[in-house]
Structure formats: C-alpha cells, structure tokens
Amino acid sequence: xxxxxxxxxxxxxxxxxxxxxxxxxxxxxxxxxxxxxxxxxxxxxxxxxxxxxxxxxxxxxxxxxxxxxxxxxxxxxxxxxxxxxxxxxxxxxxxxxxxxxxxxxxxxxxxxxxxxxxxxxxxxxxxxxxxxxxxxxxxxxxxxxxxxxxxxxxxxxxxxxxxxxxxxxxxxxxxxxxxxxxxxxxxxxxxxxxxxxxxxxxxxxxxxxxxxxxxxxxxxxxxxxxxxxxxxxxxxxxxxxxxxxxxxxxxxxxxxxxxxxxxxxxxxxxxxxxxxxxxxxxxxxxxxxxxxxxxxxxxxxxxxxxxxxxxxxxxxxxxxxxxxxxxxxxxxxxxxxxxxxxxxxxxxxxxxxxxxxxxxxxxxxxxxxxxxxxxxxxxxxxxxxxxxxxxxxxxxxxxxxxxxxxxxxxxxxxxxxxxxxxxxxxxxxxxxxxxxxxxxxxxxxxxxxxxxxxxxxxxxxxxxxxxxxxxxxxxxxxxxxxxxxxxxxxxxxxxxxxxxxxxxxxxxxxxxxxxxxxxxxxxxxxxxxxxxxxxxxxxxxxxxxxxxxxxxxxxxxxxxxxxxxxxxxxxxxxxxxxxxxxxxxxxxxxxxxxxxxxxxxxxxxxxxxxxxxxxxxxxxxxxxxxxxxxxxxxxxxxxxxxxxxxxxxxxxxxxxxxxxxxxxxxxxxxxxxxxxxxxxxxxxxxxxxxxxxxxxxxxxxxxxxxxxxxx
Numbered sequence: 001x002x003x004x005x006x007x008x009x010x011x012x013x014x015x016x017x018x019x020x021x022x023x024x025x026x027x028x029x030x031x032x033x034x035x036x037x038x039x040x041x042x043x044x045x046x047x048x049x050x051x052x053x054x055x056x057x058x059x060x061x062x063x064x065x066x067x068x069x070x071x072x073x074x075x076x077x078x079x080x081x082x083x084x085x086x087x088x089x090x091x092x093x094x095x096x097x098x099x100x101x102x103x104x105x106x107x108x109x110x111x112x113x114x115x116x117x118x119x120x121x122x123x124x125x126x127x128x129x130x131x132x133x134x135x136x137x138x139x140x141x142x143x144x145x146x147x148x149x150x151x152x153x154x155x156x157x158x159x160x161x162x163x164x165x166x167x168x169x170x171x172x173x174x175x176x177x178x179x180x181x182x183x184x185x186x187x188x189x190x191x192x193x194x195x196x197x198x199x200x201x202x203x204x205x206x207x208x209x210x211x212x213x214x215x216x217x218x219x220x221x222x223x224x225x226x227x228x229x230x231x232x233x234x235x236x237x238x239x240x241x242x243x244x245x246x247x248x249x250x251x252x253x254x255x256x257x258x259x260x261x262x263x264x265x266x267x268x269x270x271x272x273x274x275x276x277x278x279x280x281x282x283x284x285x286x287x288x289x290x291x292x293x294x295x296x297x298x299x300x301x302x303x304x305x306x307x308x309x310x311x312x313x314x315x316x317x318x319x320x321x322x323x324x325x326x327x328x329x330x331x332x333x334x335x336x337x338x339x340x341x342x343x344x345x346x347x348x349x350x351x352x353x354x355x356x357x358x359x360x361x362x363x364x365x366x367x368x369x370x371x372x373x374x375x376x377x378x379x380x381x382x383x384x385x386x387x388x389x390x391x392x393x394x395x396x397x398x399x400x401x402x403x404x405x406x407x408x409x410x411x412x413x414x415x416x417x418x419x420x421x422x423x424x425x426x427x428x429x430x431x432x433x434x435x436x437x438x439x440x441x442x443x444x445x446x447x448x449x450x451x452x453x454x455x456x457x458x459x460x461x462x463x464x465x466x467x468x469x470x471x472x473x474x475x476x477x478x479x480x481x482x483x484x485x486x487x488x489x490x491x492x493x494x495x496x497x498x499x500x501x502x503x504x505x506x507x508x509x510x511x512x513x514x515x516x517x518x519x520x521x522x523x524x525x526x527x528x529x530x531x532x533x534x535x536x537x538x539x540x541x542x543x544x545x546x547x548x549x550x551x552x553x554x555x556x557x558x559x560x561x562x563x564x565x566x567x568x569x570x571x572x573x574x575x576x577x578x579x580x581x582x583x584x585x586x587x588x589x590x591x592x593x594x595x596x597x598x599x600x601x602x603x604x605x606x607x608x609x610x611x612x613x614x615x616x617x618x619x620x621x622x623x624x625x626x627x628x629x630x631x632x633x634x635x636x637x638x639x640x641x642x643x644x645x646x647x648x649x650x651x652x653x654x655x656x657x658x659x660x661x662x663x664x665x666x667x668x669x670x671x672x673x674x675x676x677x678x679x680x681x682x683x684x685x686x687x688x689x690x691x692x693x694x695x696x697x698x699x700x701x702x703x704x705x706x707x708x709x710x711x
Contacts, residue, residue, distance in 0.1 A: 013310070013669050015044055015106040022047075022088070022100055026215065029673045029693050030112045031343055032129040033317040037063020038250075039343060040129050040136055041693070044106040044674070046099070046114060047088040048072055049216045051226065052344035055127065057162050058134030058250035060191060063320040063340055064347050064392050068162040069193045069250040070136065071212075071228050074154040075099070077238075079120060079147055086116055086123070090213040092225075108674050110274040120147040121238070128270055131277055134250040137267055141243050148239035153246060155195055156209065156228040157183050163345070163392075168208045168227040176202075180247075181231055197246045200234040221618025243267070278313060284365035285312035288707075307665055311703050314668065314676045315360040318696040319369055322348065322376060322390070337372035341389075342679055342692035349389040350377055350404035351467060352697050354411040355634065358418075359700030363707050367419040374412055375424070378432040381405075384439020385448075386432070402448055402458040402465040405436045406490035410574065413497045437494060441530070453537035454530060455483050456491045457556065468567075468603070470626040472619060478627045480561070483554040485542050489571035489578065492534045496576035499527035535578040542571075543583060549590040563608065564594055566601040566635050572642035585646040591639060598663035599681040599689075600633035600698075606683070613684030615691070629683035630690070633664055637701025641708055657709045664702050677702055 017025055025045035032040045037059040042048050048071065056070040074097075075086040085097030105115040111128040126139040140151070160166045171186035180196030211225045218224035236244060245267050285308065322338040339360060341352035353373060361370035380387050380397050386408040388401030412433060416425045440456060443449035446465055448458040459465045459481035466487065468478040502524035542550045550568035553561040569591050571577055572584045579587065594605040604611050604627070612625035640657045647653035664677060672678045672689035677698035679691030 012107055012109045012306075013674050014108075015674070016104070017044060017100070017106055018104045022095060022098075025100055025103075028106075028671070030106075030108055031317065031673050031676060031694050032112065032127065033320075033343065034129050034131050034133075035062075035320055036132065036134065037066070037320040037340060037347075038129065038134050040127055041344060041673075042072070044114075045088050045103065046072070046125075047090055047095070048212070048214060049090070050214050050344070051165050051217055051223070052162060053214070054158060054162075055138065056129075056134065056136040056193075056248050056250060057344070058191075060250075061393075062323050063338065064390070066162040067191055067250060068158040068160055069134075069191075070195075070248045071156045071158045071226075073138065073156065073246070074152070074230075074233075075125070075140070076152040076154075077118065077121075077123075078150040078152065084118055086125070090215060091211060092213060110271060110278055121145050121149065128267070128274060130270060131273060136248050137270055138246040138248070139243060139267055140245075142238050143241050145238065145240055148237065150235060151200075151238050151244065152233050152235050153197065153200070153244070154205075154230050154233040155246070155248070156230050157193060158228065159183065159185055159191065159193055165223050165226045166228065168210065168229075170227075170229065172229045172231075174204065174206065174231040183231055192251060194249045194251070195231075195246065197234040197244065199242075199244060200236040202234050203232050205232040206230070219616065220622065277316075281312055281316050281364070282309050285309060288363065288365050307669065308706065310668060310675055311665075311699065311706065312364050314694070314699045315364055315703060317343070317676065317694060318356070318360060318699070319366070320348075336376040337369045338376055339373055339696055341697075342695040343673075343676075344693065346692060347390060347392050350386045351388055351401050351407055353377065354386075354404065354407035356697040356700035357411045358414050359637065359702070359704035360696060362414055362418040363700075363703050367415070367421070370411075370415050370419070371421065371424050374408070374415060375428050377408060378429055381432050381435065383444045384435045385444055386436070399445060400463070400465060400469075401467075402446065402456070402484070403467065403487050403490055405440070406487070406494050409433050409436060409494045409497065410490065413501070413575075433494075433498070437498065437527075440491070450491075451483075453541070454533035455488050455537050455541065457483050458487065460556070466567075468565075468627040470623040472623040477624050480553045482556045483541065484567065485550050485552055486567040486570040488534065488538055488542070489568075489574060492531055492538060492578045493574040493576045495527050495531035495534060499524050499531055502527065531576075538571075538578040539580075539583075542568075543579070547590075548586045550587060564590065564605040565603060566591060566595050566632075566639075569601070569635065569638045569642050572645065573638035581646070584642070588639075588642050588646050592643070596639065596660070597631050597681070597683070597687055599636075599667065599687050600631045600664070601635040601639055602629055602631050602683050603627040604629045604683075611683065614682045615680060616682075625683075626680075631681040631683055631687060632679075632698075633677055633681065634695070634697040634701045636661060636664060637704045640705040644708055654709050657705070661702060661705050661709070665706075668702070 026043050026049055028044045039057050040055050042053045054068045054071045057066050057068050059066050077084045086099040087097055088095055088100045102116045104117045107113040111126050114125040116123040122144040124141045128137045158166055173184055173186045175182045180194055182192055182194050184190050184192040207230050208227055210227050214224045318340045320340055322336050338348040339353040339356055341349040377386050385399045386405040387397035388404045389398050412429045441450045446459055446463055451457050464471050464476055466480045466484050470477045544551050551560050552563045552565045568587055571579055572587050595601045611629040613629055615622055615625045615630045643657055644653050673693035676694035678689035679695035681687040681689055
C-alpha cells in the first residue's frame with residue numbers, strides 16, 4: 001500500500017512493502033539526482049534491475065561522462081545464533097540474498113529510506129546524494145537493540161561507463177588512504193572511488209561476484225549480466241542505538257587531490273542542506289500556486305498540496321549545470337544551467353529542453369535558471385539552428401532536428417512574458433531568434449527551407465528530423481520528410497509572435513502588459529505578411545475536410561500522409577493557431593476520441609494497420625513501436641491546453657480536464673519511478689510505463705496542464 005503525506009520538512013511518499021511479492025517491489029523505482037547530473041537509483045527492494053542502477057553514478061564532466069561507481073552493498077547482521085542478510089540481488093536462478101522479506105516500508109523525501117524490522121533490532125537505511133559533489137551517503141540507523149550484533153557492510157564497485165557492463169577482467173586496484181579505501185582502474189588517468197565508513201574496521205577481502213542479473217535490460221533485449229568487484233568489507237559491533245555512515249565519493253585524479261578532504265563527514269549538515277534546497281523549491285512553487293484557484297479549492301482536499309509540491313520537486317531533478325569549458329576569473333569552470341531530457345540515459349536535448357522549460361522553470365518561478373538555459377543554447381546556435389543535443393561524452397553539438405529551433409523561439413517568448421526580462425531577451429535571445437527565422441526562410445542544413453507556399457520543408461528519406469525519429473538498421477519507422485504538420489504550426493506561431501512583438505501588442509494569455517515595439521512597424525508588417533501566407537497554405541494543404549482533422553505530413557513528391565497522429569494538436573495549443581475555431585474543435589474532438597488514454601496521447605490510432613500496442617522486446621521491435629501507438633505523456637499538456645481553449649476555459653471543461661490528468665498524478669507517486677513521470681506507456685491497456693523512468697517533458701507538461709486547469 002502507498003501513502004502520500006505532508007511531513008514537517010518535506011512531502012513524503014511511503015510504500016508499505018511487507019508481505020509484497022518481489023515482482024511488485026521490482027516494478028517501483030527511485031531516483032535521487034544532483035545539480036551535476038549525477039544520480040543514484042534502484043528499486044524499492046534495493047535490487048538493481050538495470051545496468052543504469054547504482055548507489056552512485058557520477059558525472060566527470062557535468063552533466064555527461066557518467067560513471068557507475070558504486071553499484072550496491074551487501075548488508076549483513078550476525079547475532080549469536082542467526083545471520084540476517086538485508087540486501088537483495090538477482091542471479092540466474094534465484095534472489096540471493098533475499099533481504100526484501102525483512103523490509104517493512106520504503107519512504108522518499110530528501111533521500112530514500114528502507115525500514116527493516118528484525119526480532120532483535122530495528123534498522124533504517126537511508127541514501128542521500130549530495131547536491132554539488134559526486135558523493136553519496138548511506139546511513140544505517142540502528143534502534144531498539146535487544147541483542148548485540150555484528151554489522152557487515154560489503155561494497156560492490158563498478159567504476160565503468162554507465163552505458164556499459166563490467167566483466168571480471170576489469171583491472172581494479174585497492175589502496176588504503178587514512179581510515180578509508182581508494183579504488184581505481186589500473187590504467188592511466190582513470191577516475192577513483194573513495195570509500196570511508198567512520199567507527200568501523202575495514203578488512204581486505206577482494207572478490208569477484210559473477211552474473212548479477214538485470215531483468216529490465218533482459219526484457220529490452222540488451223546485455224543483462226554483470227560481474228562486480230568488492231575490495232573487502234567494513235565491520236563493527238552494534239550493542240546500542242547508533243548510526244553508521246558509509247561515504248562514497250567519485251573524483252577524477254587531480255594534483256593535490258585528497259579524498260578524505262573531499263568527503264563531507266557531517267551527515268546532519270548534508271540532510272539540512274538537502275532540506276533547505278527542497279524548501280526553496282517548495283516556497284517558489286507555493287508562491288505560484290497561491291495565485292491560482294487551486295489554493296482555495298484544494299485546501300480542503302487531502303494530499304493535493306503535497307502532490308503539487310512533489311511535482312515541483314520532480315521538476316528539479318532535471319535541472320543541472322553544463323560545464324562550458326571556459327575558465328572563470330576565479331579559476332573555476334564556467335557552468336550554465338541546462339535541462340536533462342530524462343533519466344537514466346538521456347543528456348540535454350534542445351527539443352526536450354524547450355518543450356519542458358515553461359513547465360519546469362517558468363511555472364515554478366525559476367526565471368534565472370530559465371534565462372541560463374536559453375542563453376546556453378542560443379550561444380551554441382549554428383547556421384541558424386539550435387542544437388538538438390550535446391554529445392554524451394563531449395561538448396560537441398548536434399543539429400539533427402527541424403523543430404528544436406522553433407521550440408526555442410516559443411520558449412524565449414514565454415520567458416519574456418513570464419519574467420518581463422526584456423533586457424536579456426533583446427540582447428541575447430532576439431539575435432538568435434532573427435537568425436533562426438531568416439535561416440529557415442532562406443535555407444539551412446538538412447534541406448530545411450521555406451518553399452514558394454511559405455511552408456517549411458525538411459529532410460529526405462535518409463534523415464529523421466522531427467520528434468518521431470525512430471530508426472533502426474537504416475529503416476525509418478515514421479518517415480516524415482517534407483512538410484510536417486507540427487513543424488509548420490510552430491513556424492506559423494513563431495512568425496506571429498515576432499509580428500505581434502514588433503507591433504507592440506501584448507502577448508497572448510497572461511501577459512504582464514504591452515511590450516514596447518523594438519523596431520519599426522515595417523518589421524511587424526513583414527512578419528505578419530509571412531504568417532498570413534503560411535496560414536493560408538497550411539489550411540489548404542493540411543486540413544482534411546473529409547476526415548475532420550489535419551493531415552500529418554506532405555512528402556516532397558506531394559503525396560499526403562493522412563495518418564491520425566497527435567502532432568496536429570500543436571496547431572491548436574500554440575499561442576497562435578492557423579486554424580479556424582471550428583477546425584480547432586474538430587481536431588480536439590478527433591484526438592480525444594481516437595488517441596487520448598489515461599496517460600497521454602497515442603502516437604497512432606488503434607485502427608491503423610501499423611499500430612503497435614506494446615513497447616517491449618529487442619531494440620528493433622521497440623523502435624518500431626516507439627511512435628506507432630506508444631503513449632507519450634508529455635502530449636497531455638498540449639491536449640489539455642487545446643481542450644480548454646476550444647471550450648473557452650469553462651468551469652465544466654476545467655473539471656473534465658482535471659479528470660484527464662488524474663491518472664498521471666497518481667502515477668507520480670504510485671507507479672514506475674516514484675516522484676517522477678515515465679517517458680512513455682504502452683498503447684494497449686493497462687498502459688505499463690516504459691522507456692526512461694523519469695522524463696523532463698512528461699513532468700513539465702503535467703505541471704503546465706495542472707496550472708492551466710487551476711488558473
């Protein structure tokens with residue numbers, strides 16, 4: 001059973017684990033992150049089911065170059081007549097040990113907590129990830145001692161690239177450093193893991209443990225067995241209430257590096273720092289929330305305040321820093337804020353960042369971070385394009401997206417609207433916006449250009465430039481080269497935003513007032529003329545009168561793809577729609593009837609012969625289903641906004657929309673990764689969560705939908 005409660009210092013999710021079968025416990029995961037892009041993650045049973053799980057996955061070049069440093073620990077209590085193993089590992093034929101049988105409760109707040117209850121004592125194991133260093137603290141709090149016991153703590157080390165698996169030929173080495181131990185690869189320039197457990201004795205006992213099973217990777221058709229190395233174990237005697245803390249810190253080798261000094265040994269200070277960080281986020285969130293109807297209407301509804309706070313805390317998990325490489329005057333590195341697309345395997349992606357930015361940062365009052373994200377990507381623009389992603393191991397920017405630049409423009413205007421920061425907008429964002437519009441109109445890489453009808457065309461049979469970009473072994477499962485419906489809806493929106501800006505009119509929705517014109521009326525006329533042309537061509541080419549919805553794509557040869565897909569919803573949800581009111585309502589009705597599920601929109605309607613209802617199996621099978629029926633929860637934001645818009649934000653439509661998002665709010669605290677929202681769900685009921693366990697735009701658009709409903 002799961003409960004959601006408001007604690008003194010944090011919103012808390014609790015799961016009663018006693019007597020639950022292990023299969024249930026392994027479907028629920030947890031995630032802790034920090035501002036470097038490092039994380040800790042596993043299941044609520046403490047058993048790793050993915051190669052990406054671990055107690056410390058550190059980032060050597062924030063937020064990338066991640067290393068799985070500390071995989072797990074074997075925890076054992078030895079009484080006079082009995083041995084209790086608290087850990088749970090899966091091997092080919094069994095769970096051994098099976099400590100989940102002693103686990104009574106799992107809790108999540110500033111850290112994660114596992115409550116064990118034995119006959120002779122009680123134990124709470126807590127995991128805390130420090131906010132600004134690659135350090136994790138494992139706290140073992142022993143109470144209710146009825147019989148003395150020996151405590152054994154054996155760490156399992158990875159020190160591998162987190163995309164790979166370790167085998168027993170890895171050249172790991174151990175050395176003693178003060179009261180702790182230092183572990184490194186026996187190769188030059190390798191990173192190091194420092195382990196320190198005060199008030200215990202360390203005993204060398206180097207072992208390889210073979211063939212740990214990661215069941216989620218097996219289901220995905222990937223390598224799923226790993227060998228892990230352990231340097232020995234820490235031991236101590238427990239005869240009275242006490243706390244034992246294991247500190248694990250990952251650092252690249254540098255001159256003068258002292259691992260003992262790099263580890264924070266005050267656990268109370270760590271917990272207080274984490275608590276203060278959460279309080280700051282909650283304070284901003286509740287300040288925003290007090291300006292909505294939710295504060296009055298929901299004050300009588302149990303747990304709603306906590307649920308909204310958890311949404312905002314979930315948003316924080318994706319906000320991290322990017323090491324820009326340049327040196328600051330103080331001698332450190334220039335670090336700018338960015339948004340990670342999803343955990344565990346995505347880094348920062350342009351499209352994801354700018355779809356997510358309004359919900360993650362603007363809706364939660366974090367304007368400084370929003371500015372930093374926008375400026376970071378604007379500075380990396382090239383040939384009039386915003387990067388779609390940065391390389392996972394370097395600063396190399398990749399530009400294989402036709403729409404990331406348009407989402408940047410939309411986010412920049414929303415930032416201006418929310419913050420009123422015209423100085424940053426004009427100096428650092430408007431030049432990039434003008435560059436984007438001019439480049440797309442005249443032509444840029446990947447054949448992106450405006451044709452004679454004013455609409456944007458892009459790509460060819462060998463490129464995948466829209467968000468439906470699944471491709472395997474040369475096969476594109478959703479080929480959408482040519483004129484894609486959402487790309488041209490975004491293009492029209494960008495032109496309208498510029499035309500209105502230069503005309504000195506207020507922006508749509510919750511504008512803070514008239515924004516002064518920054519250029520002559522000729523600019524306004526220029527962009528208005530372009531927008532009008534795009535609108536006429538858009539309706540002529542994309543509106544399917546017979547079907548009552550929008551065509552999805554027009555190929556370069558002029559053939560029309562009439563697939564019923566959710567991409568058309570953006571032609572309604574964006575601030576400026578090219579459609580008439582009647583057409584907008586028809587689109588919303590079609591999407592609601594054919595694509596809406598409890599967890600978002602399907603990417604293809606069930607009646608289509610290409611529809612794939614389950615996202616399972618090896619890579620090719622999953623890629624084939626990725627955009628051919630799989631549900632994407634991030635689309636709920638655009639759908640809710642469109643639904644409310646065509647129903648004039650009536651009270652009845654708000655109530656209906658609140659029912660649309662209720663299953664995702666429950667998923668946030670009851671299923672998948674607790675305190676987050678999954679990347680995707682199966683198209684078929686019961687719509688199991690799949691893909692990344694925590695996705696930025698899924699959380700962001702749920703926040704935005706929530707606020708639209710309650711504004």
